Ligand code: SF4
């Protein structure tokens with residue numbers, strides 16, 4: 001028995017959606033690829049200083065210093081779990097997870 005919400009392809013095969021959980025904003029370069037590809041308008045481009053503190057910024061050696069904007073999850077409940085955002089992200093920023101079936 002499958003413990004997660006599943007869908008069905010046009011050909012009748014089962015697949016398991018993986019819903020967006022997090023964006024690593026210390027790696028994000030604000031390129032907008034995920035924003036463009038998302039069919040559900042889940043994302044929003046924001047100033048990095050609005051989502052990361054100066055201490056956070058100082059703590060991360062791999063932060064993209066010349067980028068002032070990062071992506072955030074604005075409407076996570078609208079995600080359909082297609083994982084297109086992960087496929088286009090050049091910095092591997094995304095974390096996804098399947099949705100457990102209700103008990
Ligand atoms: S998994 Fe699909 S619907 Fe969800 S945020 Fe990514 S692109 Fe949008």
Ligand code: SF4
Nearest residue numbers: 028029031032034089
């Ligand atoms: S595709 Fe990746 S690097 Fe580009 S804005 Fe989205 S999360 Fe950031």
